[in-house]
Amino acid sequence: MRPVELGWRIGGPSGWGVAGLNIALELQALGVKVSLPSYTGISPLHSRALLAPWEPWSGPTMRTDDTVVLHAIGNTFQAAPTDLTGVQCAYIFFEETDIDEAAVQRLKTWERVVCGSTWNQRLLLDKGIDARLAIQGVDSGVFRPRTSPRRYLRDKFLV
Numbered sequence: 001m002r003p004v005e006l007g008w009r010i011g012g013p014s015g016w017g018v019a020g021l022n023i024a025l026e027l028q029a030l031g032v033k034v035s036l037p038s039y040t041g042i043s044p045l046h047s048r049a050l051l052a053p054w055e056p057w058s059g060p061t062m063r064t065d066d067t068v069v070l071h072a073i074g075n076t077f078q079a080a081p082t083d084l085t086g087v088q089c090a091y092i093f094f095e096e097t098d099i100d101e102a103a104v105q106r107l108k109t110w111e112r113v114v115c116g117s118t119w120n121q122r123l124l125l126d127k128g129i130d131a132r133l134a135i136q137g138v139d140s141g142v143f144r145p146r147t148s149p150r151r152y153l154r155d156k157f158l159v
Contacts (some may be wrong), residue, residue: 005035005063005086008072011042015093016072019116019136021046023070035063070114077103080110087111091134094120099127 004027010020019040024034063069067086075096076095080088089112105128107113115121124131150158 001030002034002066002068002087003033003035004068004070006070010036020072022136026122031055035067068112077106079106082109090112091116092120092124092131093117097123099123106130 006020006024008020010024013016024036025046027034063084063086065085065087069084069086070089071081071090073090073092075094077092077094077099080090087151088110090107090110091114092107093116094106107124107127107129111127113124114134115124115131116134116136118133118135121131121133
């Protein structure tokens, strides 16, 4: 499998940080070498799991023409960088339905576009963008049914 570099800061409480952490953990579990140029706020256990197997392989200096560089993009639909080695891939979540022609042209500069939802994928396919689907999923270690009844707020829906 090709090595993958995540082009954004992983960890911390943000949506992209959490998504990046889970993507890195899943890729690593599949045996993919994952480069983490920037990470913060991840647990020591996650840090050890992510960094130990690939200690010598970290950061953009290890990037080759075969490396898939995954960039987090959102509502701005920015264009692909033109001065980087590797396969430039946009991973996109967006909330806007009005995608103008300029945004379509910027998205077409990417070698690959991957969406985090079927709704995003459908909107991009309708605009002529060959968008692939990689649903973020749910961390079942955090979100799972309770094993014991709640003591408080039994009549409320809680997440």
